[in-house]
Amino acid sequence: MNFKEKTVIVTGASEGVGAEVARLFALVGANLVLVARTSKNLKKIAVELNNKTRVEIVAMDVSDADACANLFSIAQAKFGAVHILINNAGCHYRGNVGSTCPDDLMRMIDVNLKAPILLSKHALPFIRKAGGGAIINVASLAGRTPVPGAAVYSASKFGLRAFTFALSEELKEDKIKVAVVSPGPINTSFIMANINTVTDLTFSQPICTAREVAAEILKLCSDKKRERSMPQISGWLTHITYLWPIIGRLIRPVLEKKGRRVKKVLQAQLSENSKGDFDSID
Numbered sequence: 001m002n003f004k005e006k007t008v009i010v011t012g013a014s015e016g017v018g019a020e021v022a023r024l025f026a027l028v029g030a031n032l033v034l035v036a037r038t039s040k041n042l043k044k045i046a047v048e049l050n051n052k053t054r055v056e057i058v059a060m061d062v063s064d065a066d067a068c069a070n071l072f073s074i075a076q077a078k079f080g081a082v083h084i085l086i087n088n089a090g091c092h093y094r095g096n097v098g099s100t101c102p103d104d105l106m107r108m109i110d111v112n113l114k115a116p117i118l119l120s121k122h123a124l125p126f127i128r129k130a131g132g133g134a135i136i137n138v139a140s141l142a143g144r145t146p147v148p149g150a151a152v153y154s155a156s157k158f159g160l161r162a163f164t165f166a167l168s169e170e171l172k173e174d175k176i177k178v179a180v181v182s183p184g185p186i187n188t189s190f191i192m193a194n195i196n197t198v199t200d201l202t203f204s205q206p207i208c209t210a211r212e213v214a215a216e217i218l219k220l221c222s223d224k225k226r227e228r229s230m231p232q233i234s235g236w237l238t239h240i241t242y243l244w245p246i247i248g249r250l251i252r253p254v255l256e257k258k259g260r261r262v263k264k265v266l267q268a269q270l271s272e273n274s275k276g277d278f279d280s281i282d
Helices: 016-027 039-049 065-079 102-129 151-170 210-220 232-243 245-272
Strands: 007-011 031-036 055-059 084-087 133-138 176-183 227-230
Touching: 007 016, 007 065, 007 102, 016 031, 016 039, 016 210, 031 039, 031 065, 039 055, 055 065, 065 102, 084 102, 102 133, 102 151, 102 176, 133 151, 133 210, 151 176, 151 227, 176 210, 210 227, 227 232, 232 245
Parallel strands: 007 031, 007 084, 031 055, 084 133, 133 176, 176 227
Antiparallel strands: none
16 A cells, blocks of 8 residues: 555554654655554654654544544544554453452453544545555454453453454455454553553563554555564464464463563563663554
8 A cells, every 4th residue: 555645543642652653654755644642742752753743733532522523523633534544442450350449440451442443433534535545453363362450441442343343244345454463562661651550471572663553554555464463473372262262371381481481571671771762552
């Protein structure tokens, strides 16, 4: 796909993966509509990219249904069309279900699952009118195999994957590509800022950079794949443990031991540099 002058909406765009997605689309000449809750952070990335492409920022909460409906009219009015939606905004309150606040449990469902569904629905008529495009959802390896200590987050990402695949089938006659990227741990403060609460199991998998995830999102907009797991070896592992849960239970102690070692190294690095080198996902 030639992204020149295409209009791309990115949620969770002020930092982390979303900001890297914005930077890569800017490099290929796309118009950008950047969405996040914090106006200050959005303005910062907009200033950075204004000399490369045209940028519109929309400060909103993706769990606000009215704001989701209005977003596409804003993009249409600014750029004349909408071609691509990147559902990247994410939310994770870590801990066991029994010890997590009910509002936090529901917030994860609202942001990680309900918002992408609603945004995708609103996007469809605009993308059809533009002659085609893509919807890319950012899920997680936690959406490929159950993760203890992250049950609701895992459920929301399982749901997002299922929605992606089903919507792709619904739109098989349309010129709208629907796909999902499922990364493991990413080098952003989405996990690093709360590293003590992140499960040891998470750190048993190789850590991706935000730029690497963003690059895969761009590829998914135009290739024939419906999902990219990152890294691929972790995708294979989650597939095996999903199909044969007993294998997951047997190897979990080994993975958790490895994850604890990695986590201790990362904690030491963060302690040495209290500012860190990590972005967040809004």
